Amino acid sequence: MKNHILIIAxxxxxxxxxxxxxGYWLSEVTHPYEVFTKAGYKVTIASPKGGKxxxxxxxxxxxxxxxxxxxxxxxxxxxxxxxMDLLENTPSIKDVSIEDYDSIVVAGGMSPLFTFDGxxxxxxxxxxxxxxxxxxxxxxxxxxxxxxxTLSDGTPLVKGKNVTGFTNxxxxxxxxxxxxxxxxxxxxxxxxxxxxxxxxxxxxxxFATVDDNLVTGQQNMxxxxxxxxxxxxxxxxx
Numbered sequence: 001m002k003n004h005i006l007i008i009a010x011x012x013x014x015x016x017x018x019x020x021x022x023g024y025w026l027s028e029v030t031h032p033y034e035v036f037t038k039a040g041y042k043v044t045i046a047s048p049k050g051g052k053x054x055x056x057x058x059x060x061x062x063x064x065x066x067x068x069x070x071x072x073x074x075x076x077x078x079x080x081x082x083x084m085d086l087l088e089n090t091p092s093i094k095d096v097s098i099e100d101y102d103s104i105v106v107a108g109g110m111s112p113l114f115t116f117d118g119x120x121x122x123x124x125x126x127x128x129x130x131x132x133x134x135x136x137x138x139x140x141x142x143x144x145x146x147x148x149x150t151l152s153d154g155t156p157l158v159k160g161k162n163v164t165g166f167t168n169x170x171x172x173x174x175x176x177x178x179x180x181x182x183x184x185x186x187x188x189x190x191x192x193x194x195x196x197x198x199x200x201x202x203x204x205x206x207f208a209t210v211d212d213n214l215v216t217g218q219q220n221m222x223x224x225x226x227x228x229x230x231x232x233x234x235x236x237x238x
Contacts, residue, residue: 001102001234001237001238002042002100002101002102003040003041003042003102004041004042004043004044004100004101004102005032005036005041005042005043005044005101005102005103005104005105005230006043006044006045006046006096006100006101006103006104006105007029007032007033007043007044007045007046007104007105007107008045008046008047008048008093008104008105008106008107008122008142009023009024009029009045009046009047009053009087009090009107009109010023010024010047010048010053010107010108010109010111010112010115010116010142011023011047011048011049011051011053011111011115012052012053012054012111013111013114013115014114015110015114015182016114016184017180017181017182017183017184018178018180018181018182020057020110021054021057022056022109022110022111022114023053023054023055023056023109023110023111024053024054024055024056024059024107024108024109024111025055025056025059025107025108025109025110025140025141025220026055026056026059026060026061026068026071026074026077026078027059027068027071027073027074027220027221027223028059028107028108028109028139028140028142028220028223029045029087029107029223030071030073030074030077030083030223031073031074031223031224031227032105032107032139032223032224032226032227032230033045033077033083034073034077034224035223035224035227035228035231036227036230036231039231041102041231044091044096044101045086045087045090046090046091046092046093046095046096047090047091047092047093048092048093048115048116048119048121048122049092050089050090050091050092050093050094050095051089051090051092052087052088052089052090053087053090055087055109056109056110056111059071059074059109059220060074060078061074061075061078062075062078067177068220092121093121093122093125094121098125098128098129098132098134101129101134102134102135102234103134103135103136103137103230103233103234104126104129104134104136104137105137105138105139105142105226105227105230106126106137106138106139106142106143106145107139107140107142107223108138108139108140108141108142108143108144108166108219108220109140109141109142110141110182110183111141112141112142112144112145113141113144113183113184113185113187114184116144116145116147116148117147117148122145123145123148123149126138126145126149127149127150127151127152127157130149130151130157130213130214131151131152133213134213135213135215135230135233135234135237136213136214136215137214137215137216137217137226137230138165138215138216138217139216139217139222139223139226140165140166140217140218140219140220140222141165141166141183141187142165143163143164143165143166143187143191143216143217144165144187146158146163146165146187146191146194146196146216147187147190147191147194156194156195156196157214158191158194158195158196159194159195159196160195160196160197161196161197161211161212161214162196162197162199162209162210162211163191163196163197163198163199163209163211163214163216164198164199164200164207164208164209164216164217164218165187165188165191165198165216165217165218165219166186166187166188166218166219167187167188167200167203167218167219168186168188168189169200169203170203170204170218170219171183171186171188173203173204188200200218201218204219204221205218205221206218206221206222206224206225207219207222207225208222208225208226208229210229210232210233213233215229215230215233
């Protein structure tokens with residue numbers, strides 16, 4: 001074991017449904033980062049294309065919407081210059097090696113539903129990592145990656161798998177909060193279509209699932225529990 005974990009944060013884009021700038025969700029990077037580093041793991045933050053990554057505005061605990069005002073962990077990391085510097089120039093997927101990491105986590109945010117489609121570099125990286133048997137994870141809207149991953153035998157990765165991700169109920173809440181339709185498609189619907197057994201807790205309750213070497217987390221409240229389950233799985237493999 002190398003005790004090294006890769007967190008993948010989505011690159012910035014513009015929403016085709018709202019016209020808003022979209023990116024990664026801050027707590028879905030900071031909370032796993034906090035759990036992993038406190039457990040003694042080295043953590044690298046990368047992105048599909050590399051370079052600077054931008055958080056979704058409402059994931060900032062200081063944002064006027066108050067959407068993330070509860071997030072004291074991220075408030076501390078906003079004042080942590082060495083950490084914030086990591087987000088200024090992330091390595092791209094093509095510049096990191098699967099062999100260097102024990103586990104990967106694809107963090108969510110609004111960007112994945114607009115940027116993961118057609119990103120074969122990211123899709124193939126996730127597929128190859130999963131097929132090594134190492135612990136492979138996606139969190140919240142990061143679970144969008146699972147819509148696109150087909151295994152080497154031609155089956156969807158999620159077929160017959162217990163998975164979770166941002167739920168239809170949480171999408172309904174988000175649309176109501178925003179006063180508009182936010183996402184172009186819904187993770188719960190699409191993964192079920194691919195044959196997944198989609199599991200979920202009540203809206204906004206921390207929840208994560210484990211199926212063999214695949215770990216998935218429900219939403220932005222689930223970063224900590226997802227990281228804890230990853231560590232549990234890594235410990236089983238020592």
